Amino acid sequence: MFGRRRREQSPADVAAEEVEQVPSRESGPWDADEPHPERERVDLGGMRLPVGPGFEIQLNVAGDQIVGAVVLFQESALQVHAFAAPKRSGIWDEVRAELAEGMKSAGGTSEEREGPFGVELAAKIPADGAEQSVRYIGVDGPRWFLRGVISGRATVDAEVAVTLEDVIRDIVVVRGDEPMPPKEAIELRLPPEARQAAERQAAGGRAPNLNPFERGPEIAEIR
Template identity: 75%
Template sequence: MFGRRRREESPAPAGEVEQAERGERAEPARTREAGPWDSDEQHSQRERVDLGGLRLPVDPGFEVQLNLAGDQIVGAVVVFEESALQVHAFAAPKRSGIWEEVRAELAEGVKGAGGTAEEQQGPFGVELAARVPADGVAQPVRYIGVDGPRWFLRAVISGRAALDAEVAATLEDVVRDIVVVRGDEPMAPKEPIELRLPPEARQAVEEQAEQAEQAEVPDLKPFERGPEIAELR
């Protein structure tokens, strides 16, 4: 997914020369042909919901829900044509990806719950095609993983899109246009990258809470908890 630039095409940047003089190893330049994108990379300017750690592309016909762990937002769900795309972003080591390890953990968890899981090639590389027991029925699910620079994005496609390639293509395009904002703070590998409500949604929540308090009725929420397919531990 990431490639080295040809060093003969242009001289090394001054920063790399300074690193070499100090005996430090320069980090290889990364080139990307498609997303999901890191926030420091060049990417298309289009409408996205700003969730802090994720910028999620939205189109007409999409319904966006949020995954909550207590009061913390840890993931987002895009619902489209009887299908769901669930995305979570996690911290990852600087010099290695974690999708291979996570994929094995997911497969073990699915099989332990009585389901099936096998690897297959997908548009983002190796993915996991699974059937997960739910209400006595084996539901088809696709687990997709993308290793980025110091982050890992896990996407889960369920519902009709897990079997319908045409519907799946729409949700795959969402994954390709996601922007991950890792931040510079130290984080342990597999630690969720924290998300937050966009400003307009936070304002709506505050206004609804105030109205609910005044009317003495339960608080209303603009987002619902999305379906949890599996947890990354």
């Protein structure tokens, strides 16, 4: 018995498959399971973070877990965290209300504004006897929520702000299939190069150096 012969693909079929790989949206943040543009990104496991000239990347650590990343650029900082979210509903409205209440309790102020990703929270936080301006940006994705916090010069310099906003647009979130309660941080990990360097140094009895790149972005650890 002979099996059915597979039909050769026509140029039209190939073109149709290529079209399917084109992103359906103009910008992200992206889900790992959807088509997205290829570019240089640091692989942090639960998040792939785009990098560019002049960037310094630091990691947020809670206990023994890496839960977020910070991009430093032009006297500004972009802090990004990814969280689990319900499958059928976003949590940014709820999180935004909690942030506003937290600002008020800390003696700060906040107001909602329309930004490039929708409604965001513009806040002023007491810090060292002065007020620090901060922008809270939230993006609801499929089973995840991405929060970005912009501070420093980028809150008043539109050109610097656009650079950090472009970072958010090109982040890829890797949610994974494991069940997680809403608002639980999606755990990150060191890039493969940094893990290998840390393992080699630990084996030699030296403190791990979390700056595995001789050129390009710097990876440092902050707690």
